[in-house]
Amino acid sequence: MPETETEQSAHRLAMLRDRLEQGMDRRAFLRTLVSGGYAIGMAAWLGVDDFLAADDDEVPVVTALVRDDPADPWSIQKRTRTVPAEWYAAVKQALEVNERLAQLSFTGYLGSTVVPGDQKSGTASISVGLSSDGHSIPEMVNEFAEGIDLNSETIINVDEIQNGPVHRDPHLADMLVNERVPSGVACETPSSMATIGPALYHPDGKRRFFVTAEHAFMENHDATDGTLLLPREDSDTVEVGTVADYHPIEDVAAIEPTGEIEPASRIDAPSRPRVRGQFTKFGLATLVAQDAELEKVGALTGHTTGEIQGIDAVTCFTDDFCRRGQIRWGGEMDLTDGDSGSVSYHRDPDGDDNDVLIAGFNNARTWWPGQSYVWGVSAYQLTEQHGYHF
Incomplete structure (x- = not known):
C-alpha cells in the first residue's frame, strides 16, 4: 500500500x-x-x-536517565552532554564491531568488551576473550574491524573454580526507614542467599519492585519457590514479596512487594546515598574515558570500589547462551557468593553530593587465572530489553 x-x-x-x-x-x-x-x-x-x-567538532549524547524530582521515580528525563565528535565516532564504531563479534561467535570466542579511550585521544578498542585451545581472531574479523584495535586475551581453565568463597557473616537489615529496604543488605530465597538491589520501577502500571539475582532462585521457578525473605537484625525473618518476573539472560528477578515493607531508592553505604537514576551506554563510556571508579555494597563483602574495565560486554562463560550489555569493573575480590543482586554505581556528576546513578547489577566474578573483574548486566540493557528503570 x-x-x-x-x-x-x-x-x-x-x-x-x-x-x-x-x-x-x-x-x-x-x-x-x-x-x-x-x-x-x-x-x-x-x-x-x-x-x-553543539560546536562543529562536538556531538550531543544522552549520558543518563535522571529523575527531575528526586522523590518521583516517574519523572525520568534524558540528560544530554556534548562529547568530541571523533571520540563519539570511535566508540560508536567499536560498539558496532562488538555486536558483530557476538553475532559471528566464531570458534573459541568466549566474549568481548568495548574499552573507550580518553576523549582527547578519539579512540576506542575491544578486548576479545578466547579459549585456550589454540584459537585466534579470524582474519575476516580484522577486515570489518578496521580502525578499531582488537586485543585478544586467552582465558584458561574457565570451567574450574580456583577458590571457594571465604566465610563472612552477612549484613542484615536493621532499622528500616518508613518500612523501606535499602540496597546492599542480605535477602533469602528458598534455596540461597543474595543481596537486595535498589527499588526497580516499571512504567506499566507504575509498579515498584524488589530486585535481586535470578540465579538465587536456582532453576526451579515454580510458584512455591518464588518468595523473597528479609532476615533482620534482632527481629524475625519476614516475607517481603513474590517473584513477578524472572529474566534469566539478564540474571535479574523482579519481586512484587506483598506487604507493608517496600524497596527503597537508597544504598546501605555509610552516607546512605540516594539513587537518582541510571547511566546510559554513552554515560558509561564517558566514565571509562575519565578513568572513573564504580562502587558497590554487597551483603557479604560490603562497600568496595574499582575501575571500569569495559562496557557493552558479551559474556559466554557460564551458560549455553551469551549475555550482552554487560559491564566489567573492579576485581574478583569485589564480589563473593551472596553479593549477587547488588548494584554498581557512581556519584551523579550533576546531582546533590549524596545522589548516585546506577551503572548495573553485579552477578558474577572471574575465577580463572589472568583476569580479575566483576560482571553483570548494565542498567541500560535492562531498560532497553524490559522497560525497567531505577
Whole structure:
C-alpha cells in the first residue's frame, strides 16, 4: 500500500535523524535540513535542537536517565552532554564491531568488551576473550574491524573454580526507614542467599519492585519457590514479596512487594546515598574515558570500589547462551557468593553530593587465572530489553 504524504515526510525525517546519529557534521545537517524544505524550527520536533547548539567538532549524547524530582521515580528525563565528535565516532564504531563479534561467535570466542579511550585521544578498542585451545581472531574479523584495535586475551581453565568463597557473616537489615529496604543488605530465597538491589520501577502500571539475582532462585521457578525473605537484625525473618518476573539472560528477578515493607531508592553505604537514576551506554563510556571508579555494597563483602574495565560486554562463560550489555569493573575480590543482586554505581556528576546513578547489577566474578573483574548486566540493557528503570 503506497505511503501517504505524511508517512513519506515522517520517513524522510527518520532517515535524516539516522544520518545525524551516524556522524553527519553540523554544517551538512543544516544544509540538508534547508534543502529538504524543513525550517530550522523543526529541530525540536526532530529532537536535534541539542545538536544545533553543539560546536562543529562536538556531538550531543544522552549520558543518563535522571529523575527531575528526586522523590518521583516517574519523572525520568534524558540528560544530554556534548562529547568530541571523533571520540563519539570511535566508540560508536567499536560498539558496532562488538555486536558483530557476538553475532559471528566464531570458534573459541568466549566474549568481548568495548574499552573507550580518553576523549582527547578519539579512540576506542575491544578486548576479545578466547579459549585456550589454540584459537585466534579470524582474519575476516580484522577486515570489518578496521580502525578499531582488537586485543585478544586467552582465558584458561574457565570451567574450574580456583577458590571457594571465604566465610563472612552477612549484613542484615536493621532499622528500616518508613518500612523501606535499602540496597546492599542480605535477602533469602528458598534455596540461597543474595543481596537486595535498589527499588526497580516499571512504567506499566507504575509498579515498584524488589530486585535481586535470578540465579538465587536456582532453576526451579515454580510458584512455591518464588518468595523473597528479609532476615533482620534482632527481629524475625519476614516475607517481603513474590517473584513477578524472572529474566534469566539478564540474571535479574523482579519481586512484587506483598506487604507493608517496600524497596527503597537508597544504598546501605555509610552516607546512605540516594539513587537518582541510571547511566546510559554513552554515560558509561564517558566514565571509562575519565578513568572513573564504580562502587558497590554487597551483603557479604560490603562497600568496595574499582575501575571500569569495559562496557557493552558479551559474556559466554557460564551458560549455553551469551549475555550482552554487560559491564566489567573492579576485581574478583569485589564480589563473593551472596553479593549477587547488588548494584554498581557512581556519584551523579550533576546531582546533590549524596545522589548516585546506577551503572548495573553485579552477578558474577572471574575465577580463572589472568583476569580479575566483576560482571553483570548494565542498567541500560535492562531498560532497553524490559522497560525497567531505577
